[in-house]
Amino acid sequence: MSDVIIAACDGAAKKNPGPAAWAWVVADAEGRPQRWEAGPLGHSTNNVAELTALAELLESTDPAVPIEVRMDSQYAMNAVTKWIASWKRNGWLTAAKKPVANKDIVVRIDALLQGRAVTFRHVAAHQVGGDHLNAIADVAASDAATTQQPAGTAHGALEIPEPRAERMTASPAGRAPKKAAARAKKSGPGASGPGPVIKAKFPGRCHCQKPYAAGEKIAKNAHGWGHVECRDAVG
Secondary structure: OOOOEEEEEEEEEEEEOOOEEEEEEEEEOOEEEEEEEEEEEEOOHHHHHHHHHHHHHOOOOOOOOOEEEEEEHHHHHHHHHHHHHHHHOOOEEOOOOOEEHHHHHHHHHHHHHHOOOOEEOOOOOEEEOOOHHHHHHHHHHHHHHHHHOOOOOHOOOOOOOOOHHHEOOOOOOOOOHHHHHHHHHHOOOOOOOOOEEEOOOOOOOOOOEEEEOOOOOEEEEEEEEEEEEHHHHHH
């Protein structure tokens, strides 16, 4: 038996919210992919998909063996490692006194983490030369979101999904609109109250590491500009 499980998980939602899916891939101690799985979620959000991917990965691996989980979603990682403590103290309310988003999945993951040796490792998404396992999970989740069909080793797949060049970028996504960035700088990351909701003039990337499209509604949060649901989730 390996001394450690190396794994990655990812979620995808077309249009966000839209057709969504989760995926994970498990490798041996040397990082060679061994098995993978992806599953559809119907109409949902990126954040739900990211959290579900983590829950499905933990449920599919031996809790007695230490595991390294690679993720590109800071939202999902922080939700179950940092924010959850204050959410519990606040009766599952955020700092803004709003109900915690996706509470059921967070509670599910929290139970799965109890008594396990889990190391979380954040990796950049969609990067040329980036983490190979994350790129595999990304493709698997994206394909399952499109087809809305389960896939993976347990479903008869004989090959590991290959990362695709069109899903990679050599540089970070575009910056937030200049006026929006100016307002964010003026307000500062510690400003109280929810930030304004605007339509992005240019594509960019939320702190959850998932992109948003030009014309999509975005909001200011403690980390900058990103998805409206990510602003509401922070606390």
